[in-house]
Amino acid sequence: MKKEQSPCIQADWDNLVEVHNLKKWFPVQTGFLDTMLSRSRDFVRAVDDVSFYIRRGEVFGLAGESGSGKTTIGRLVIGLEKPTEGTVCFDGTDLSWLDNEELRRLRRRMQVIFQDPMASLNPRMTLGDSVSHGLKIHYPEKSSAHRDLTMEIMVKVGLTPPEFFYNKYPHQISGGQRQRVVIARALITNPDLILADEPIAMADVSVRALLLDLMVQLKDELNLTYLYITHDLATAKYICDRIGILYLGRIAEVGDLREIYAYPLHPYTQALLAAVPVPNPKERRTQPMPEGEIPNPINPPSGCRFHPRCPISQEICSQEEPELREMRPGHHVACHFAEQFL
């Protein structure tokens, strides 16, 4: 695509990230014989035509069951994965314009907090070295300042006194503290965007709220923007400003968090919300998820890919893929029958 044709040319300044018609299809491993006979290849359609934007300073959530394509979208947004089709704009720059070195430099501005802090920290590196790693990569010329900056950020995430933690190793601290180290490591390069991929899923229930509070506080203090990925609508409610509900690599519904939770218009969102545990069990029973497993993204169902599990499905649903339609202000839904819930 020519540079002038990129949608990033017309990106809205208020959007730190814009994603346009993003697709990621992974080829399915086939046997030697199939390859020799050059039979048609199958693809896992992990991300299948997804568009959204993330406003500067907001928390945009992507929620969906396991396998719906959340992690793949996150990796595409920060340029760790190249799209099969479609465009990612970061601050008005099309990621496909950049060569590897330019992309590496841009990564300073987009950092990641992964799910499992134990797996993302090097067990043989001290916490201080882990946290300051990004400084060594992006600011090698300022090495004399690294230690002070590292201590400063450790204090910000609640690892105090920092001297106590600096020379410790990951196995010597608690799980909650490890996730704080991961957060500090992400913040050290002074990023704009944080991709948080199920950041509290492995943490003890007792520290989840603390970690979310910390993330919110840091966001305000450091002017951050978050892409918050989760399978859990209860924690999404706690932190997100806007949310997109993913189903098998496509967005079923997207809009302001309060709007979506108050007026869910897609049967899938309704089912997800009904399955969220409620604080007072006498008040409302949580519903089980709809019957059936998530179908295989190699051959997604025809038409609306939710139709085999959908309680209101009709003939058209197996034939025509519904487009996202704006049903209420800023609230888009991909369902042929969303009107009936208005």
Ligand SMILES: Nc1ncnc2c1ncn2[C@@H]1O[C@H](COP(=O)(O)OP(=O)(O)O)[C@@H](O)[C@H]1O
């Ligand atoms: N590198 C890959 N190669 C092949 N298939 C992949 C790869 N990464 C992800 N997938 C497949 O893409 C789909 C979406 O995966 P993922 O993005 O990890 O979903 P989620 O994070 O929502 O659980 C899954 O079916 C997964 O098996």
Ligand SMILES: [Mg+2]
């Ligand atoms: Mg994932």
